Amino acid sequence: MKIVVCIKQVPDTVDVKIDPVTKNLDRTNIVGVINPFDKNAIEEAVRLKEKHGGEITVVSMGPPQTNESLREALALGCDNAILLSARELGGADTLATGYTLSRAIEKIGAVDIVLFGSHAVDADTGQTGPIVAENLGYRQITFVSKVEVEDGYVFASRTLENGVQKVKAKLPVVLTATKELNKPRYATPIKIMKAAKKEITVWNHLDLECDMDRIGLKGSPTAVTEIFEPKRDNKINMLKGSPEEIAKALVNKLLADKLL
Amino acid sequence: MELKDYKGIWIFAEQTNGVLSGVAFELLSKAKELKKTSGEDVVAILLADQAGDMPQKLLNRGAEKVIIVESPELKDYKTIPYAEALYELVGKYKPSIMLFGATSMGKDLAPRAMAKLRTGLTADCLDLDIDENGILVQTKPSYGGNIMCKIICPNHRPQMATVRPRTFDPLEEVENASGEIIREAMKIEAEPDFEVIETIPDVKEGVDIQDAAVIVSAGRGVTNKDDMKMIEELAKAVGGVLAVTRPLVDVEWYGHDIQIGASGKTVKPNLIINVGISGAIQYNVGMQKSKCIVSINKNANADIFGISHYGIVGDYKDIVPALIEEIKKEQH
Numbered sequence: 001m002k003i004v005v006c007i008k009q010v011p012d013t014v015d016v017k018i019d020p021v022t023k024n025l026d027r028t029n030i031v032g033v034i035n036p037f038d039k040n041a042i043e044e045a046v047r048l049k050e051k052h053g054g055e056i057t058v059v060s061m062g063p064p065q066t067n068e069s070l071r072e073a074l075a076l077g078c079d080n081a082i083l084l085s086a087r088e089l090g091g092a093d094t095l096a097t098g099y100t101l102s103r104a105i106e107k108i109g110a111v112d113i114v115l116f117g118s119h120a121v122d123a124d125t126g127q128t129g130p131i132v133a134e135n136l137g138y139r140q141i142t143f144v145s146k147v148e149v150e151d152g153y154v155f156a157s158r159t160l161e162n163g164v165q166k167v168k169a170k171l172p173v174v175l176t177a178t179k180e181l182n183k184p185r186y187a188t189p190i191k192i193m194k195a196a197k198k199e200i201t202v203w204n205h206l207d208l209e210c211d212m213d214r215i216g217l218k219g220s221p222t223a224v225t226e227i228f229e230p231k232r233d234n235k236i237n238m239l240k241g242s243p244e245e246i247a248k249a250l251v252n253k254l255l256a257d258k259l260l
Numbered sequence: 261m262e263l264k265d266y267k268g269i270w271i272f273a274e275q276t277n278g279v280l281s282g283v284a285f286e287l288l289s290k291a292k293e294l295k296k297t298s299g300e301d302v303v304a305i306l307l308a309d310q311a312g313d314m315p316q317k318l319l320n321r322g323a324e325k326v327i328i329v330e331s332p333e334l335k336d337y338k339t340i341p342y343a344e345a346l347y348e349l350v351g352k353y354k355p356s357i358m359l360f361g362a363t364s365m366g367k368d369l370a371p372r373a374m375a376k377l378r379t380g381l382t383a384d385c386l387d388l389d390i391d392e393n394g395i396l397v398q399t400k401p402s403y404g405g406n407i408m409c410k411i412i413c414p415n416h417r418p419q420m421a422t423v424r425p426r427t428f429d430p431l432e433e434v435e436n437a438s439g440e441i442i443r444e445a446m447k448i449e450a451e452p453d454f455e456v457i458e459t460i461p462d463v464k465e466g467v468d469i470q471d472a473a474v475i476v477s478a479g480r481g482v483t484n485k486d487d488m489k490m491i492e493e494l495a496k497a498v499g500g501v502l503a504v505t506r507p508l509v510d511v512e513w514y515g516h517d518i519q520i521g522a523s524g525k526t527v528k529p530n531l532i533i534n535v536g537i538s539g540a541i542q543y544n545v546g547m548q549k550s551k552c553i554v555s556i557n558k559n560a561n562a563d564i565f566g567i568s569h570y571g572i573v574g575d576y577k578d579i580v581p582a583l584i585e586e587i588k589k590e591q592h
Binding site: 025093094095121126128129130133139140143155159161165167168169170179221222223225226227229230235236243247248260 | 343381462
């Protein structure tokens with residue numbers, strides 16, 4: 001089975017601030033790590049390979065330092081790593097990113113399963129998986145919490161708002177992983193050492209034979225016009241006194257406002 | 261693409277087994293508000309095996325026009341036939357805006373349709389506005405809600421967005437509202453290679469937290485599982501339901517179905533009482549639109565107080581029993 005996992009390098013914390021001068025994200029002290037949900041995607045790929053055999057290629061688009069995350073993915077059990085990197089690819093929104101990833105998956109060729117995390121913790125869109133599925137003409141199963149492959153079909157459980165849905169889809173498919181899917185393993189020191197020696201392939205827009213109108217800033221229909229920190233509403237009324245006094249005061253206020 | 265050819269504010273009227281999702285009505289309400297600026301028609305798009313009384317319900321909640329595609333192939337939600345139907349409708353009618361609920365269905369369908377249409381899609385919006393150039397300004401949280409972004413899609417149509425459920429209030433239902441209902445004949449290809457085997461609803465005791473008028477919510481500050489008994493009792497006393505934060509789901513005290521927050525549900529009750537919740541932004545985004553927020557926390561500097569209307573600094577072990585006592589007194 002041929003498996004591709006698409007990962008994104010994200011900041012190791014979502015506790016980020018806006019630089020008051022530049023009005024951009026303050027990127028000092030930000031360390032890049034594999035998006036947590038993408039780790040579930042990697043883990044599932046490794047489990048599928050352990051069960052069914054095959055080859056796992058991990059792909060990421062980003063600047064050269066994304067290599068660190070790709071190397072970690074290799075240490076976690078992926079066989080090959082490909083970095084999609086070129087200045088022309090920068091500034092991409094989800095549509096342009098999805099297009100570029102799709103070109104890479106087509107170049108890899110004959111891929112049975114493409115795995116993504118359900119969403120990335122930074123931009124938090126969850127769109128790239130379905131976009132890639134559409135571009136490749138693959139079926140998609142989003143928000144999966146359980147995956148089994150049998151006789152050319154995927155049987156998966158999807159997490160919905162108020163329940164679980166079981167679906168069956170013929171390969172090839174794109175899957176997006178939830179945190180419930182599995183418990184990602186840790187890389188062993190020996191695997192980390194081996195991964196450090198592996199070569200990471202780099203493909204640019206020319207290697208991918210991209211349509212220049214569909215990549216980077218030019219291929220991105222959306223634009224961010226402003227970022228800001230959410231406003232805090234500080235009309236708080238602090239209640240003080242003994243627990244009994246506080247309880248009485250609160251209950252009276254809530255009754256007066258017809259909330260009880 | 262001639263941008264001026266694209267007119268109309270569309271909402272995707274999500275339905276399951278002939279029952280419309282509440283988010284469809286919330287989107288209609290916001291679409292009506294956008295219409296005040298753009299003047300364009302508010303149109304609901306309904307894909308189903310049988311429309312039944314759903315088109316009239318959509319008119320009653322603010323739609324001016326309902327476009328229906330009926331097909332047995334649209335009975336269960338399946339990504340590919342649904343996306344294909346939307347693609348064809350957009351090609352024919354050319355809407356300028358298309359809104360979806362940020363539900364598991366909306367988040368599966370909208371990006372697939374967007375990729376087909378090669379336009380822009382903003383995920384999980386908390387606000388929508390039309391600027392002086394007639395462009396939709398979409399406000400979405402990023403980094404778990406620590407940062408808000410304004411996003412536009414200036415040169416492609418439709419301008420697509422998913423909107424978090426419970427973000428906008430639905431309009432009151434009016435009886436027998438008039439409006440145009442269009443049945444669109446369309447050949448929907450069967451999807452034999454994708455099958456919904458079954459949908460198993462979560463076993464729920466009582467009311468869904470998203471439908472509750474009053475919620476008592478517990479977080480990591482509750483360190484002893486036995487203490488949950490008094491918190492559940494408080495929920496009962498105030499006539500509400502219990503909800504929790506992510507850490508209490510992670511330790512498996514409670515299921516995901518009553519979790520509030522970015523990775524759980526968004527709620528907007530009349531009253532929420534937060535017990536032992538510090539107010540991480542990932543939690544706050546799930547409940548900050550509640551009408552009245554009461555928070556009990558040991559730490560006077562807890563972030564939760566920044567978004568609360570009433571704050572109590574103290575040990576919930578003292579405050580919660582006192583509250584239960586006081587409410588019981590009032591009820592007699």
